[in-house]
Amino acid sequence: MRKADLLVDQGDMIRERTANGRPNFFTRVNVGDRTYALLLTALGGAVLIVAGLIVFVLWQSAHTALATHPLEFIKGMDWDPVRHSFGALAFIYGTLVTSALSIIVAVPVALGLAIFLVEIAPSGMRPLVSFPLELLAGIPSVVYGLWGLFVMVPWLRERLEPFLGAVFGFLPLFQGPPLGLGYLAGGLILAVMILPTIASVSIEVLKKVPVSLKEGSLALGATRWEMVRTASLPYSRAGIMGAIILGLGRALGETMAVTMVIGNSPEIHASLFSPGYSLPSVIANEFAEATDATHTGALAALALILFGVTVLLNSIARLLVRAVGRGPARA
Amino acid sequence: MSRYLLRRATNAAVTGLCIFALLLALVPLVSVLWLVISHGISGLSWSFFTALPSPVGEPGGGIGNAIVGTLYIVGLACLIGLPFGIGAGVFLAERGDGPFGQTVRFIAEVLSGVPSIVIGVVAYGLVVLPMRRFSALAGAVALAILMMPGLARTTEELVRLVPSTLREASLALGVPQWKTSLRVVLKTALGGILTGVLLAVSRAAGETAPLLFTSLNNQYWNASRPDQPTAALTVQIYNYAISPYEDWHRKAWAAALVLLMMVGLLNFTSRLLARSRLQA
Numbered sequence: 001m002r003k004a005d006l007l008v009d010q011g012d013m014i015r016e017r018t019a020n021g022r023p024n025f026f027t028r029v030n031v032g033d034r035t036y037a038l039l040l041t042a043l044g045g046a047v048l049i050v051a052g053l054i055v056f057v058l059w060q061s062a063h064t065a066l067a068t069h070p071l072e073f074i075k076g077m078d079w080d081p082v083r084h085s086f087g088a089l090a091f092i093y094g095t096l097v098t099s100a101l102s103i104i105v106a107v108p109v110a111l112g113l114a115i116f117l118v119e120i121a122p123s124g125m126r127p128l129v130s131f132p133l134e135l136l137a138g139i140p141s142v143v144y145g146l147w148g149l150f151v152m153v154p155w156l157r158e159r160l161e162p163f164l165g166a167v168f169g170f171l172p173l174f175q176g177p178p179l180g181l182g183y184l185a186g187g188l189i190l191a192v193m194i195l196p197t198i199a200s201v202s203i204e205v206l207k208k209v210p211v212s213l214k215e216g217s218l219a220l221g222a223t224r225w226e227m228v229r230t231a232s233l234p235y236s237r238a239g240i241m242g243a244i245i246l247g248l249g250r251a252l253g254e255t256m257a258v259t260m261v262i263g264n265s266p267e268i269h270a271s272l273f274s275p276g277y278s279l280p281s282v283i284a285n286e287f288a289e290a291t292d293a294t295h296t297g298a299l300a301a302l303a304l305i306l307f308g309v310t311v312l313l314n315s316i317a318r319l320l321v322r323a324v325g326r327g328p329a330r331a
Numbered sequence: 332m333s334r335y336l337l338r339r340a341t342n343a344a345v346t347g348l349c350i351f352a353l354l355l356a357l358v359p360l361v362s363v364l365w366l367v368i369s370h371g372i373s374g375l376s377w378s379f380f381t382a383l384p385s386p387v388g389e390p391g392g393g394i395g396n397a398i399v400g401t402l403y404i405v406g407l408a409c410l411i412g413l414p415f416g417i418g419a420g421v422f423l424a425e426r427g428d429g430p431f432g433q434t435v436r437f438i439a440e441v442l443s444g445v446p447s448i449v450i451g452v453v454a455y456g457l458v459v460l461p462m463r464r465f466s467a468l469a470g471a472v473a474l475a476i477l478m479m480p481g482l483a484r485t486t487e488e489l490v491r492l493v494p495s496t497l498r499e500a501s502l503a504l505g506v507p508q509w510k511t512s513l514r515v516v517l518k519t520a521l522g523g524i525l526t527g528v529l530l531a532v533s534r535a536a537g538e539t540a541p542l543l544f545t546s547l548n549n550q551y552w553n554a555s556r557p558d559q560p561t562a563a564l565t566v567q568i569y570n571y572a573i574s575p576y577e578d579w580h581r582k583a584w585a586a587a588l589v590l591l592m593m594v595g596l597l598n599f600t601s602r603l604l605a606r607s608r609l610q611a
Contacts, residue, residue, distance in 0.1 A: 036509030040426050043418030044435045047483060050415075050476060051438050057456040058449070112352025120346055129353065136360045138598055140537025142565045143587045146572045147363045150580065192359040199356070223342035246444070253446020255540035256569060280448045280540065287452065288465075288544035303452040307445060314444035318437065 058307055061300035064293070073301060079266045079282075081290070086298040088305070090266040094183065094276035098258060099251040101187025101272070106195045107244055114202035119214075119228050130200070137196035145260035148189040153180040153261055156188075161273050176271040181263035184272040189257045194247035201246055205239030205324050206232055235324075242320030249313040253306055255280035279306050367587050374585025384550060384567070387576050394586050396552045400562040401593075403554040404470045404546055405536050409528075412475030412482070416531065417524060419479065420486020425512055427487065436487075443480040450476050451541030459545060467553065467561035470546030474535040482531045489523030490516060526601045533597035537590065539565035564590050 065086065066073060076087015117129055157180030168174040209232045217231040218224075233240070263275020264285060279302050290296045378393050385392025423436055454473035459465055493516050501511040517524075547560040548570065554561075564586060571583035 030507040030509070032507050032509040036512065037426060040418070040422040041431070043415060044422035044427065044432065046415050047419045047435050047439050047442070047479065050479060051442055053457070054442075054445070054450070054453050054476070057453045061452070061456045109352045109355050112349040113356050116346075116349035116353050120349060132357060132360055134598075135364075136356075138533065138537075138594060139363060140539070140565060140590060140594060142537070142539040142568050142572075143363065143367060143591060146568060146583055146587050147359075147366060149572055150584075151362065151366055195356055223338050225342040225345040226338065228345075249444045253444075253448065255446065255448040256565075260569070260572060280446060283448050283452065284540055284543055287455070288547060300452055300456070303449045307449045310444055310446055310449075311441055314441045315437075317444075318440050 054307070058300060058304045062297060062304040065297040065301040066304070073298070074305075077268070081286070081295045081298075084294050086294070088279070088298075088302055090268050091277050091279045091282050091302065092305075093268050094186070094262065094278040095252055095280075097183050097272070097276065098186035098190055098262065098278060099248055101183065102190030102194055102251045103244065103248055105188065105191035106198055106247060109191075110195050110198035110202060110243075110247075111240070113199050114206055115228055115232075117203055118206040119224065119232060130203070133196045133200055136192075137200070141193065141254060141256040142260075144189055144193055145257040148185060148257055148261040152189065153185050156180045156185055160184075165273070172270040173272050176269070176273045178273055179263070179275060181261060182271075182273050182275045183262065183269075185261040185263075186258045186276070186278065187272070189261055190251045190254055193254055193257060194250050197250055198243045198247040201243035201321060202236075202240050205236045205243060205321065208239070208324055209235045238320045239324035242317040242324075245313050245317035245320065249310045249317065252313070253280055253310050255284050259284050364591075367584060367591055370581070370584035371586075371588025374581050375588065379582075379585060380589075383552070387574075387578065392582075394564065394567055394582070394589065396549065397562040397564045397567040397586070398589065399552060399554045400467070400546070400549065401536055401564040404467050404542070404561055404563055405474060405532060407467060407471030407557060408474035408478060408535055409532065411471060412478040412531075413528060415475075416479040416482030417486050417528075419483035420524075420527075421490060421512075421517065423483060423487040424490035425516075436484075439480040439483045443484065446540075447473075447477055447538055448540040451543065451545055454541060454545045462558065464558065465545065465547035465560045466558045467546050468557040470542045470561065470563070471557070473541035473545050474538060477538065477541065478531045478535055481534070482527055485527035485530065486520075486524050489527060490520045492523065493519045522604055522607075526605045529597050529601035529604070533594045533601070536597070537565060537594050539563075539569055542566050543569075564593070 073086060074088055074092065076085070077089050078085045078087045079090060113129070117126055121129070157178050161174075161178030161180070161184065164174045165176075165178060213231045213235060214227055217227040222230060258278050259281040262278055262281060264277055264281060265275040266277045266282070267274075269276065283299050283302055283306075287296070287299050290299060376393075378391055380393060380398065381395045382391060382393035383396055384394065419435065419439065423432055423439075426432060427436060450473050453476065454469050458469035458472050462469070497515055497519060498511055501515045502508070506515070542563050543566060546563060546566075548566050549560045549562045553559045568583050568586045568590065571579040571586065574580070
């Protein structure tokens, strides 16, 4: 048998042929292997098919609402299904305000927690904290909503909002009657819910910082915080950015908890105390009752917007988190 | 010297802030768990688990149909979603290193971040519209789509944990690749895959948003007809919570306790499995 008779096929499968060109009985390609590889590839391809199906169905149900006046749809203030008037601005505003609020509240807490766990706490403490974090992530959102509605909202109405109003009342953000239900409640409940996401990804990212970098910093006389500030954080910057964007993606799409505490009123107010509405909430509240095609179409268009934004954010976040393993961010 | 003291002080202050952040993060967790247990426990009784919901003002009544409905919908979702999710994961682990595998992995990662309510809208267009009715099947399709990407990723990770020496030993004995993969690699990874499945199931059981307009709700039992609207525990909690009735609020807390116990049990079992695997 000559060397040229060896044909390398698919990496590790070697096909040999005898001199007369017939497959050698002992070394021919196994039919089972071929079938198995094909089956696996098909199952992997199913993921792509599902993704395609999601895009197709969303577009199919939404394109009528977006086709005529896409800008009017996004900029419109008026949402009145009875008169076939659909403007999504109040929902987009509510989603952005609550998500921004949740990021502002959750990021410092999540980062502090992650830094404490990776750099400060004795390593025996890690499971003690990662377990509650997983627990927090595992609580269904409707339970958070229940807690928010009956525990957090009364607390906001009676304690936090009067306090904020008295201290920061000169800002338009903190004016108006303390209702409890509103943007502030939505933002805070989101903060609780995205905290485990941001914290656990940040922990993973911070763990990837090479020990030599940290030791170098400490050897130069840095305190522990200076070591974190000058070695750990710069190295893991891209990954932490990714963690935050991942949390933002979750906040934008979170439905039940927000629906239960945001107040569900399709208006725009400057004050964080006033009730608002969010994109997922309006879909949750109106989709089952929407009777005519234009109403369902408009709601599906909101879902399509939500889909587009979250896919974009997730892609960016994943690329950023992945980049950390390869070294410090240059940006 | 004072500069040194300042640096030491900053270090101590930041350390204090980090500990404060940790405690702050635990406040909602403790509060949620404590309140759900303390509010919910008084509403639990035998009939709460077995009876149908009662109208407002009428004493008694339970969430039996919602518990059964959740099990039914999640069971159907597993039938649809598990083969694809696990299969895709095995593909990623065994043959996922090429450009096609990279694409599948990336798409699965991105899909796992799509809001569940959007998947609900997709299931509505996919199942409810053609069938012209809300159904358990529609809810199951939504949950199955939600399960798939996460399951694929965890399965991949766990299959990759199988030592390559096992595979090589099998191949060296002349066992074909497909048999090696099924009988050696996957068999070794089975416990891990089961862990992933339990996690996916617990997450699916806690979903509300995609069920609101797919499986809708039902005042009565349904665990036999996939083409009928079906009650779910999460949807029932939501309906009770936003109602204006004191009595229903109590039921919402009790139902939330039942849901937490269900989800917690699944999580706990999967942890136990994972631990016993690590020790083995």
